[in-house]
Amino acid sequence: MLEFYLKKIKYLILFIAVFFLFNSCENKDNSPNIFLITLDGVRWQEVFYGIDTVLVNNPKLTSEKKYLLENFDDSNSESKRKKLMPFFWNEIFKKGKLYGDLNQNSYFSITNNKIFSYPGYNEILTGSADSLINSNSKVYNKNVTVLEKLNNNKFYKNKVAAFCSWDVFPFIINDKRSGVPVNAGYMPATSPNLSEIEKFINSNQRRAPVIWESVRLDVFTHNLALEYVKKEKPKVLYLAYGETDDFAHMGDYDQYIKALHNNDKMISELWSFIQSHKFYKDNTFLIITTDHGRGIEEKWSGHGNSKSTWAAILGPNLNEKGIIKDSQNFTNQIAPTIEKITGISTNNHNSIKL
Numbered sequence: 001m002l003e004f005y006l007k008k009i010k011y012l013i014l015f016i017a018v019f020f021l022f023n024s025c026e027n028k029d030n031s032p033n034i035f036l037i038t039l040d041g042v043r044w045q046e047v048f049y050g051i052d053t054v055l056v057n058n059p060k061l062t063s064e065k066k067y068l069l070e071n072f073d074d075s076n077s078e079s080k081r082k083k084l085m086p087f088f089w090n091e092i093f094k095k096g097k098l099y100g101d102l103n104q105n106s107y108f109s110i111t112n113n114k115i116f117s118y119p120g121y122n123e124i125l126t127g128s129a130d131s132l133i134n135s136n137s138k139v140y141n142k143n144v145t146v147l148e149k150l151n152n153n154k155f156y157k158n159k160v161a162a163f164c165s166w167d168v169f170p171f172i173i174n175d176k177r178s179g180v181p182v183n184a185g186y187m188p189a190t191s192p193n194l195s196e197i198e199k200f201i202n203s204n205q206r207r208a209p210v211i212w213e214s215v216r217l218d219v220f221t222h223n224l225a226l227e228y229v230k231k232e233k234p235k236v237l238y239l240a241y242g243e244t245d246d247f248a249h250m251g252d253y254d255q256y257i258k259a260l261h262n263n264d265k266m267i268s269e270l271w272s273f274i275q276s277h278k279f280y281k282d283n284t285f286l287i288i289t290t291d292h293g294r295g296i297e298e299k300w301s302g303h304g305n306s307k308s309t310w311a312a313i314l315g316p317n318l319n320e321k322g323i324i325k326d327s328q329n330f331t332n333q334i335a336p337t338i339e340k341i342t343g344i345s346t347n348n349h350n351s352i353k354l
Ligand SMILES: [Zn+2]
Pocket: 041, 117, 245, 246, 249, 303
């Protein structure tokens, strides 16, 4: 009888030991997780003020005007911006930080003078503008991104991944040299144990309209990223949406607005997962920005010459919240801010004050 109980206790101790071992293995260190997200060429005007009714009244938009006004217009400006980007204004505005509302002296600007994508993403990811980058060509970046630095750090090694709609990102991140896996353009998910959603996307992403060969629809990029996060638990994820800029270049204000609204919903979905999973909960920073601004009024579809953009940060222990008024921050501060949060560098005087 005694032997029977001893055997039972032995199993109980073994069970407890395995339980604790499993739990401690899941996140061995407390180094914070980073989710960096970019929306391509989204104007600060829509982020802070919602749809631009002047552009909605453009005669080209007759068939879509009713839909846009019904869904995104409001006489109250706070309700109006909430309708377009509910996650930004219900969640980030209250719990995080927003930069870039020029009307409140909140300045956020790119420092490169190219005002297009490769130089913009290079600046976001490396922490400085490179005047030698003067095209969007598929050329491997000579500069080292913060993703590469993290991937070379013992706490983040092989826990960094990027999912991008635009097919130039493998070159910007220099996947060959950095070792950071980059799934971009119409690449399929690759892993020995594909989930049902990944299998579905692999066989269907090119069956939906391929509007641009070089830019995958964001719904596929987003869901591949979300599946990867659920399965692999990366500590650093870079997610680059792309539709907004391309719809804007086509002059489709309705599609630009719908894409922006959808991006906000996708980010909300990602944040819900982060906050519901103990590996990520309360130890993850979400940093969201854009690579360049756009023109105003009838020139909105091009990039214009404004250097004004915007950024949003959500995460644990932030001091001042809401729109950070009377401040000037720059795109080249994003990478140093990530270096400071993660502690991979001590030289971070250029980081954004959190
Ligand atoms: Zn563009």
